Amino acid sequence: MRMTDKEKMGMHVLARRIDLGSRVDFPNNAIPIADLFNLSVGRVFLKDIRTRDARTGHPGPNSFETFEKLSFYWHSAVDDYVNRYGQSIIHVIDWLWSASVEYHAWLKDLDDEGRPKKLMKCGSMSRLLHEADKAERPLQRNPLPHFMTLTSADERHVIDLGAGYSLVRLLSLDAFDVEGAEMSHCIGRGSYDEYLLVGGHEFYSVRDEDAARRATLQIVPKLIDDRMYGQIRQFVGFANEPPEAHVAALVAGVMSDMMWIEKPRTKHEVATDDDLARAFVVGGRLR
Missing domain, CATH: 3.40.630 (Aminopeptidase)
Known part of the structure; x- marks a missing residue:
């Protein structure tokens, strides 16, 4: 998906809205979390906005000539999107972060542009959520041992x-x-x-x-x-x-x-x- 500079602003607003900057990349991260976010949540967000504008006849973000109007457009769009999918977005980002730190195998299966095929096959938030849920099921069937004794420091x-x-x-x-x-x-x-x-x-x-x-x-x-x-x-x-x-x-x-x-x-x-x-x-x- 090719983005204009005005559409990239929308991705930036979304990342700030869900506090993506607090996700610290560790030295062994396979792919930076911001890159995975843009290829997954950010991409389907932009797709959703383009579909919405086409359906309603709105000319879209590229039609705005002033920063103030463009900023209002994106903040309104992001607020609506997060209100609908906020918890799903958090869950997907958790999955992406863990996958990057643990270097899950699917991160190595790339398309011709060097993008993980698993993410590029996900065309909606529901599909991303499905993949995140699927990744967690084995963990719930095999819980971590919890024999540790906790103290007041814990x-x-x-x-x-x-x-x-x-x-x-x-x-x-x-x-x-x-x-x-x-x-x-x-x-x-x-x-x-x-x-x-x-x-x-x-x-x-x-x-x-x-x-x-x-x-x-x-x-x-x-x-x-x-x-x-x-x-x-x-x-x-x-x-x-x-x-x-x-x-x-x-x-x-x-x-x-x-x-x-x-x-x-x-x-x-x-x-x-x-x-x-x-x-x-x-x-x-x-x-």
Whole structure:
């Protein structure tokens, strides 16, 4: 797919919107994550936008003569796309990052232009999601051993949620490994290790009265009017299923205390206490 400079701006806006820059490439990465992103999520995003404009008769981004109008076009298009596919995009990027670090075999099977054939065969987000799900199934059938003993250096109690439940912050790679093994999702498979290395993101585990794990959360920082909030990026139960209703309700009850919000807000959209109390994501994928 050939892109104009104005279309490349849309790819850049999408990458910034989903915080691709936080994905650190390790020295042994087979292919940089930005390149894999452009060949997969970015390519199907641009295809979707071109199809939409053709269907509606819109002349498309190349028709804009001012930066302001072009910027508004792309930010609106990206917001709509992320609202529809946000969790799927995160899941696909996790798969791509792990594949690059572990140098999966399909990365070596290239077309005449040096692009992975597996990605080029995916013409939609649903197809990319299918490939990401398929890659994870063997991991869920063969979970990591979770016999490690964790200490206060690995996880820390943060707040009581009520009904005997509590919120525990995950602080180490060992904590990630145990959480991922017991919850059957990918936090312990390496694709989230970078966040402990570069900092910024926070991860929490919901525990019940018997200290059993019931849900996992990923929180990203959001600065609004010189005040730092935490945005719930992912909130999942066992095997990436939506958290149980009562677990979601307990977490909702501490949203205000934790200074958590559901989504990024502009300087004119500072959340109220009532808004914080109900603003949480049910479902999503921690892969």
